[in-house]
Amino acid sequence: MAGHSKFKNIMHRKGAQDKKRSAMFSKLSREITVAAKMGTPDVDMNPRLRLAVNNAKAQSMPKDNIQRAIDKASANEGDDYEEIRYExxxxxGVALIVEALTDNRNRTATNVRTAFSKNGGNLGASGSVSHGFERLGLIVYPASAGDEEKILEAALEAGAEDIQSGEEEHEIWTAADDLHEVAATLEKALGEAETVKLAWKPNLTVDVGERDAEVLFKLVDALDDDDDVQTVWGNYEVSDEIMEKLG
Incomplete structure (x- = not known):
């Protein structure tokens, strides 16, 4: 899919979220606090916290905000959140996986179900679509980090499983358990990545036409707008032409 990142297409339309920086920072802060509470507030000793902090930095989240989220966990302040996955x-026929952090399971379930029902979707049971995805580690570098040959060589040396290069980005995929080690090795060779996270990669993708894509993006945006929803993954691909039409 030349012309733009498959990751940005399959994950969700990131632009809509980037326009709402305060909401994005709130979600990033929540993930940092949860990660610090579940482990230790030391990023060197807590891989999940290190991922959360790195992703926050990649989104230009101020250092004070990051530290405040960690301090909240250290002081055992804030709400206790649980991780929930909806499918x-x-x-x-696009399959969607919605990852959430919530302090009120009933509220989140109602909001997610409403978003699906109002935007041409159907909420399924746990496991109804995740069998069509792989749980992998994803590391994303901008195209400016180097050409495909350079990135491929660095990725192979670091122990990555696959690389997909486009005009905008290089996507490096790893086994979930190898993510932290591969990311650390790549950082020494290529610098800090734009994204380091656990991801849901579809085994097969669905080509979506303009009419379905328009409704699909409304559904994804409705889910993204919910404070409890952290990430939306899907198995869809939309052509460059349609993406340009829909903005």
Whole structure:
């Protein structure tokens, strides 16, 4: 899919979220606090916290905000959140996985179900679509980090499993258990990555036409707008032409 990142297409339309920086920072802060509470507030000793902090930095989240989120966990302040995964189908038979952190399971379930039902989707049971995805580690570098040959060589030396290069980005995929080690090795060779996270990679993708894509993006945006929703993954691909039409 030349012309733009498959990761940004399959994950969700990131632009809509980037326009709402305060909401994005709130979600990043929540993940940092949860990661610090579940382990230790030391990023060197807590891989999940290190991931959360690195992703926050990649989104230009101020250092004070990051430290405040860690301090909240150290002081045992703030709400206790649980991780929940929702699965369902969107327009055109697209499979979606919704990851959430919530302090009120009933509220989040109602909001997610409403978003699906109002935007041409159906919320399914746990496991209804995740069998069509792999849980992998994902590391994303901008195209400016180097050409495909340079990135491929560095990725192979670091122990990565696959690399997909486009005009905008290089996506490096690893086994989930190897993510932290591969990311650390790549950082020495290529510098800090734009994204380091656990991801849901579809085994097969669905090509979505313009009409279904328009409704699908409304569904994804509705889910993204919910404070409890952290990430939305899908198995869809939309052509460059349609993406340009829909903005």
């Amino acid at each position: 369902g189908y969107g327009p055109g």
